[in-house]
Amino acid sequence: MNAASINGRDFHEGLKYPSPAEKIIALGWYDGPTVGILQCRDGMVFKFHSRGTVLDWGEEGEDLQLYDFFPLPANSLEHVVSVLSPSQSPRWPLWVPEWAFLSEQEHAAVEKTLEEVELSSGHRQWIVASSDLLGEVVAAWSDTREVASGDVIRRLVNLAKDEKTRSCLRDILDRVRI
């Protein structure tokens, strides 16, 4: 683990640590962000999408989302903001742009930019479980193609220090198709 991850500025493999997310554009929303672009405090940018949800998981009825994270070029978030900004103003730390445009031309320009940004992404880097992407990472593990995600979660179950976290991870295994 490097100094940056200890300082909560980027993602690292582990359980229950403060989210390093600083800014999020949600391009999909269902009781929370499901798809979007996220920038960490260290400047790393990712596109993410939910691969599954554990409904009503937490004590206060929060859902647990399991996300795939793909790295993007450093200026990606600003690039998307600039193309969306003519018709609306960003709201940080989490912006859910209204999907309506001043003209068909503006809509086409936004889609073109988003497609370019998406094409520039690298291979999946992280799998992240969280019920609040700006708050806490419940679990995160790097994508190791040789190891099935289920096996990684089983390994994290063994690493978990408390029964609640173990229970949560077992819940992910049981209820999310991975």
Add this chain to the structure above:
Amino acid sequence: MVPADDDRISASSEILNRLGLSRESVARLKRKAQEAERFLGIHGVSATAGIPIGPASEADRAEIEKHFRVHNTSSRSDPLHRTIELPKPITQAVADLFNRLFGRG
């Protein structure tokens, strides 16, 4: 503004899908509504008039609108996303009504 989806279809023909089959508690609805108010500007919860991504309860939009306002809140990934506005405060009676409309005993 030009809607980037099929929002111009008749709202009365819509079926709204809300993920999950179990009753939702006051605490859960309150939490979800507060999050949506913070980020979408609407004190409410999500639904879709499209195909739900998992097991979901469904209700006729027109029936829902007899009690709660429904907003078309399209996103890029779900042009048929809807937000069902809930009153403040969300009481047990509100939660019961919401669950009943979605057929959750």
